[in-house]
Amino acid sequence: MDFSYTIFILLIPITTFLLLGFFYNRIKPAVSGWIGVTALTIVAGLSYYTAIKYFFYTPKLEGKYQTLYGIKMNWMNFTDKLHIDMGILLDPISIMMLVVVSTISLMVHIYSRGYMDGDRGYTKFFAFLSLFTFAMMGLVVATNLFQIYIFWELVGVSSFLLIGYYYEKPSAVAAAKKAFIVTRFADLGFLIGILLMGYYGGSYDFGILNNPEGAAIMNWASSSFMGLSVITWALLLMFMGGAGKSAMFPLHIWLPDAMEGPTPVSALIHAATMVVAGVYLVARMFPMFYFVEDGYALHVVAWVGAISSLIAAIIALTQYDIKRVLAFSTMSQIGYMMLALGVSKFDGHEGLGYMASMWHLFTHAMFKALLFLGAGSIIHAIHSNFMQDMGGLRKYMPITHITFLIGALSISGFPLTAGFFSKDEILAAAFEHNKPIYFITLFVAGLTAFYMFRLYFSIFWGKKKEYEHTPHESPWSMKFPLMFLAFMSVAAGYISFSEMVTADRAIFHIHFDFVGAAIAVSVGLSGIALAWFFYKKPTDYPEKISTAFGRFYTWTFHKFYIDELYLFITRTIIFKYISGSFAWFDQNVVDGSMRGIGNKTVSFSKLIKGLQSGKLQDYAVAFAGGAFILVLIVLYVL
Amino acid sequence: MIENISIYELLTVSTILFFIGLYGFLTRKNLIAMMMAIELLLNAAVINFVVINKYLFPDMLQGVYFSIFIIAVAAAETALAISIIINLYRLKTSVAITETETMKY
Numbered sequence: 001m002d003f004s005y006t007i008f009i010l011l012i013p014i015t016t017f018l019l020l021g022f023f024y025n026r027i028k029p030a031v032s033g034w035i036g037v038t039a040l041t042i043v044a045g046l047s048y049y050t051a052i053k054y055f056f057y058t059p060k061l062e063g064k065y066q067t068l069y070g071i072k073m074n075w076m077n078f079t080d081k082l083h084i085d086m087g088i089l090l091d092p093i094s095i096m097m098l099v100v101v102s103t104i105s106l107m108v109h110i111y112s113r114g115y116m117d118g119d120r121g122y123t124k125f126f127a128f129l130s131l132f133t134f135a136m137m138g139l140v141v142a143t144n145l146f147q148i149y150i151f152w153e154l155v156g157v158s159s160f161l162l163i164g165y166y167y168e169k170p171s172a173v174a175a176a177k178k179a180f181i182v183t184r185f186a187d188l189g190f191l192i193g194i195l196l197m198g199y200y201g202g203s204y205d206f207g208i209l210n211n212p213e214g215a216a217i218m219n220w221a222s223s224s225f226m227g228l229s230v231i232t233w234a235l236l237l238m239f240m241g242g243a244g245k246s247a248m249f250p251l252h253i254w255l256p257d258a259m260e261g262p263t264p265v266s267a268l269i270h271a272a273t274m275v276v277a278g279v280y281l282v283a284r285m286f287p288m289f290y291f292v293e294d295g296y297a298l299h300v301v302a303w304v305g306a307i308s309s310l311i312a313a314i315i316a317l318t319q320y321d322i323k324r325v326l327a328f329s330t331m332s333q334i335g336y337m338m339l340a341l342g343v344s345k346f347d348g349h350e351g352l353g354y355m356a357s358m359w360h361l362f363t364h365a366m367f368k369a370l371l372f373l374g375a376g377s378i379i380h381a382i383h384s385n386f387m388q389d390m391g392g393l394r395k396y397m398p399i400t401h402i403t404f405l406i407g408a409l410s411i412s413g414f415p416l417t418a419g420f421f422s423k424d425e426i427l428a429a430a431f432e433h434n435k436p437i438y439f440i441t442l443f444v445a446g447l448t449a450f451y452m453f454r455l456y457f458s459i460f461w462g463k464k465k466e467y468e469h470t471p472h473e474s475p476w477s478m479k480f481p482l483m484f485l486a487f488m489s490v491a492a493g494y495i496s497f498s499e500m501v502t503a504d505r506a507i508f509h510i511h512f513d514f515v516g517a518a519i520a521v522s523v524g525l526s527g528i529a530l531a532w533f534f535y536k537k538p539t540d541y542p543e544k545i546s547t548a549f550g551r552f553y554t555w556t557f558h559k560f561y562i563d564e565l566y567l568f569i570t571r572t573i574i575f576k577y578i579s580g581s582f583a584w585f586d587q588n589v590v591d592g593s594m595r596g597i598g599n600k601t602v603s604f605s606k607l608i609k610g611l612q613s614g615k616l617q618d619y620a621v622a623f624a625g626g627a628f629i630l631v632l633i634v635l636y637v638l
Numbered sequence: 639m640i641e642n643i644s645i646y647e648l649l650t651v652s653t654i655l656f657f658i659g660l661y662g663f664l665t666r667k668n669l670i671a672m673m674m675a676i677e678l679l680l681n682a683a684v685i686n687f688v689v690i691n692k693y694l695f696p697d698m699l700q701g702v703y704f705s706i707f708i709i710a711v712a713a714a715e716t717a718l719a720i721s722i723i724i725n726l727y728r729l730k731t732s733v734a735i736t737e738t739e740t741m742k743y
Contacts, residue, residue, distance in 0.1 A: 614742025616735055617664050624660060 001058050006070035006088050006141070009046050009098065012039050013134035020127035029122040033113040036126040040109045040133065044102035051095050055500055064505040067091045067207055072143060081202055087143040089206065092501040093283055093358060097140035100365045101273050103488070105133045107481035108268040111373050114477035115264055115380060125165065129268070132158035136273050140280065144204040145194045145238075148281070152190070152245070155274045156183050162269060163261040175257035182254040186244020193237030200230045210287040212346075220292040228296065235289055235297040239282060239304075246278025247331045248338060249308040253563050255331055259323040259385075263376030266323060271330050271372050272365035279337040279361055286354060286503060290346050302342020306437045309335025311560065313447035317454070318546075318557040321385045322375050325455050326368070329411065332444060333364045339441065340426040343433040344503060351503030352510070353433070356425030359497040363418035366492050367410040370485035374404035377478055378459060381471040387455065391462040396471040399479050401460050403486040408456045410489040412449035413524040415517075418493035424517050431516060442523055449527025457535035648689045656682035669723050669733045673716065680712045 016039040020032050027035070060066065070088030077083045109129060116122050135154035142148035157180075164176030198204050200223055201216035209216045220231040228236075240251075247255035258270050269275070282289060282301055289298045309332040316328035337357045344353025377400045382389060394401040410419035423445065430438040473479070499507045534541045546553040555561065655678055662675030684705040691701025723733055730737045 612742050614739040616738065620664055624664070 001053065001068065003050065003053075003068055003070040003088070003090055005046065006050055006090065009043055009050075009102075010088070010134060010137050010141070012043050013130045013137065015039075017127050017130040017134060020123050020130065024123040024127060027123050032123040032126050033109075036130060037106070037109045037113065039130065040102065040106040043133070043137075044106045047095075047098040047102040050090070051099050054090060054095050055092075063507070065092050065500075069143065070141070082198060082204070084146045084204060085143050086147055088141040089143040090141070092505060093280065094140050096358060096362060096501055097280060098137065100362055101133065101136045101140065104268055104272040104365055104369045105129070105136075107369065107373070107485055108264045111267075111376070111478050111481040112262075112264045114475045115376055116262065117475075121165065125162075125262070128158055128161050128165070129265075132162065132269060132274070136277075139277060142206075144206060145197060145209075146204050148284070149187075149190065149194055152241070152277065153187065155269075155277065156180060156187070156245075159183075159258070159269050159274055162265040163258045165262055165265065166260070169260065171257075172260040175254075175260040179254035179258050182251060183244045186251050187241050189237040189244075190241020193234045193239075193241065196230060196234035196237065200234065206284060210285065212287050212291055217288060217291045229293045231288070232293045232296050235285065235292060236300060238285065239278075239297060239301055242278030242281040243304060244278070245281075246275050246334050246338070247308075248278065248304050248335065249311050250562065252308065252312070252331050253566055256324045256327045256559070259321070259327050263323065263372060263379060266327070267369045267372030267376065270327065271368040275330060275334060276337065276361050276365070279334060279341065279357065282338065282341050283354065283358060286341065286344075287346070289341075290344075290503075298342050298344075300342075302339045302434065302437060305335040305338025305340075305342055306440045307335075308332070309339065309444045310440050313444045313451065314556055315559050316451045317447065318553065320387050322378070322387055322390075322455060322459065323372070323385055325451060326371055326375060329371075329448065329452065330368055332448060333360070333368065333411070336423070336426055336441065336444070337361050337364070339437055340429055343430050343437060345433065346503050348502075348504065348506060349508045349510075351508075352425060353429035354503035355498050355501055355510075356422060356429050358501045359495075360422040360426055362495075362497070363410070363422040363489070363492045366485055367407045367417075367419055367489040370403060370407040370482060370489055371411065373478070373482055373485065374400050374407060377474045377482065378404075380474055380478070382467070387458040390459045392460070393471060394460040397473045399473060399482065403482040404460070405456060406486040406489055408452045412452050412528060413445055413520055414528075415521055416490070416493070418489050418491070420517075420521070421493035422497075424513075424520055425510065427520050428513055428516050442520065445520055446523040446527040449524040450531050453528045453531030454535050457531055461536050462538055645689060645693045649686070652682045652685040652689065655685065667734050667736060669726070669735055669738075672735065673719050673723075677712065677716070680708060684708050 016035060020027060020035065024032070054065075054068070058066070058068070068090040070090055072085055072087030075084045075086045109126070112125065112129065116125050119125065132155060135151050135158055138151035139148055139155060142151060160176050160180040163179050164172050166172045167176075194204070197209070197216075201209055203209055203216065208214055211217065216231070220229050223230045225233055242248075244251040255270060255275065259266055261270070289295065289301065312328040312331035312335060316325050316332065319325045319328065337360050340353040340357035340360065342353070344351055344357070346354075377397065378390065378393065379385060381393075381397060384390070406417070410417040413420045413423045427438065427441055427445070430441050498510045502508060533539075534545075549556075558564070659675045659678030659680075659682060662678065663672055666672045666675060687701040687705045687708070691698065695701070726738065727733050
């Protein structure tokens with residue numbers, strides 16, 4: 001099977017970026033929007049074609065999906081074994097990601113034509129979107145750790161550019177810097193992990209590293225550091241990079257602030273695609289995570305995911321900015337994916353968690369992008385991010401209302417929606433392999449349903465507001481993506497993922513567990529019911545509950561003061577005490593000794609500079625006197 | 639006539655001449671006078687050349703040639719010094735050595 005055409009999936013977005021970027025003064029906004037949409041339509045078409053060709057028309061090898069290369073070329077040779085390639089890797093997860101990224105990116109492009117209408121930097125915006133699409137596509141098809149790292153940084157840059165898109169707002173600039181610095185800090189760990197992996201694992205290539213019978217996995221115990229295998233350390237450091245990108249606790253602080261970017265960007269980058277890069281990385285390296293040191297690193301992944309999903313869900317309960325609620329919900333759902341990978345085993349049905357994680361990644365991309373785009377549609381109409389300014393909007397914006405409801409139902413795991421199926425598999429996997437995490441997951445499912453419907457009821461029901469301008473439904477360019485994604489938020493649940501994306505690439509069949517599903521659904525429904533009870537009509541219950549929780553509520557409202565903790569560590573401890581003392585040493589000891597030498601020279605010169613009086617006859621006296629003394633010495637001493 | 643005069647007397651004359659020149663150079667405030675003192679110093683040296691040539695190497699003429707060189711160089715140096723002094727006078731309307739003390743630390 002020839003997949004070499006897949007290079008165009010990368011070439012088209014980068015060409016669009018260069019075209020729009022170089023000529024952005026000369027291209028009219030209407031034209032640039034169409035260029036972006038057309039390019040993405042072609043890319044999406046190619047991605048779908050690749051998916052169909054790969055899953056249905058490519059022969060399997062011993063019942064397993066093969067790893068194929070669209071292209072693969074040697075880029076940098078260090079030794080015969082250790083070299084860096086550039087290429088296009090095609091396997092079930094990369095193709096699934098191609099579909100996700102191209103679909104969401106296409107929808108966001110279409111949506112942005114309406115949302116960004118009249119914006120000054122319209123063409124620039126589309127150029128950045130293309131750059132991001134290119135980088136993300138390159139990330140998912142990377143054949144080795146170095147290639148993934150290069151594109152990993154490229155998505156980081158485009159995320160930075162797009163968060164800081166409204167660069168005249170100081171808060172947007174601060175958020176962009178924060179996102180970049182926090183993820184860069186995490187990527188430092190990633191880079192060290194990659195280098196360790198190259199040195200001790202002997203290769204950067206995924207195919208070689210992830211081979212369960214390969215040298216890297218078989219010899220993991222050959223070297224150890226502080227009680228753990230070096231390979232485990234490398235995996236943990238790589239997971240640090242993934243946790244930074246995927247906003248896992250405690251590196252999540254950039255994600256809520258990233259909501260300063262335009263809403264389509266939040267939908268594309270900070271909900272559906274870039275933030276799942278960490279999940280993708282763990283999934284990509286899954287055999288290593290699973291086989292090295294009996295999955296020690298995988299346990300860390302599971303617990304980080306579980307804790308993140310819990311913390312994020314609790315914080316989401318108290319936030320009023322609708323985009324921030326969605327941001328925390330994203331973090332919570334990514335925690336789900338992480339913990340599903342963490343509890344997964346490798347073979348056949350045991351690898352349920354892996355499949356569930358990838359499935360949830362897929363469905364989450366659809367319904368979270370939908371929710372963000374819906375939120376964007378609301379913000380477009382109301383010009384405010386805060387749910388206090390909203391209420392009773394269902395009459396004004398019927399399509400936004402219905403699609404948002406579908407998204408909220410899907411994320412809450414309402415039966416027969418996509419979120420229901422994927423979340424159910426995650427719960428089943430957690431139940432099978434790790435009971436404490438199962439209970440956390442179940443609790444978070446309830447919280448998710450509650451805060452999503454708190455959001456929904458506060459926006460679309462609740463008190464009747466008097467609006468200055470009557471809110472109006474968004475244009476078609478915005479309604480179409482909403483409707484398409486709403487359709488996908490249901491339909492994605494009926495794709496048989498277990499026949500496509502599995503840990504060992506063999507097909508298995510999922511057994512639908514009615515008891516487990518019933519428990520999950522009842523938890524979700526009770527969350528919805530509680531939200532209905534609290535927020536459908538304006539009541540004073542929320543007030544009472546928050547006062548009852550007292551200090552805990554304040555803590556939660558301030559996001560557990562994690563931002564303040566970071567500021568304390570960086571500003572007070574690192575900047576003030578550590579850097580401060582180094583600065584003192586530099587300014588006083590190093591600079592001081594240099595200045596001392598200079599000052600001493602000057603003060604000594606003051607003593608003797610009187611000799612150079614400028615009077616010719618003084619010099620002549622000195623000269624003649626010197627000659628006289630020399631004569632005396634020659635005559636009497638020598 | 640020169641046979642009656644010993645080298646000591648001749649060298650005494652040149653020494654006296656040298657110290658008169660040195661005294662003049664160190665004490666005069668007028669640049670022209672200082673230049674004249676320099677001429678005395680040079681002439682003392684020239685006398686030394688001629689005298690020592692005469693008494694030590696009567697068959698050779700190097701000392702005499704050197705004295706002629708010194709006179710030529712002194713003339714050139716004087717011309718240069720006079721031109722500097724004239725420029726200084728145009729600048730300061732004075733030829734006192736106290737006017738030239740600006741080049742110092």
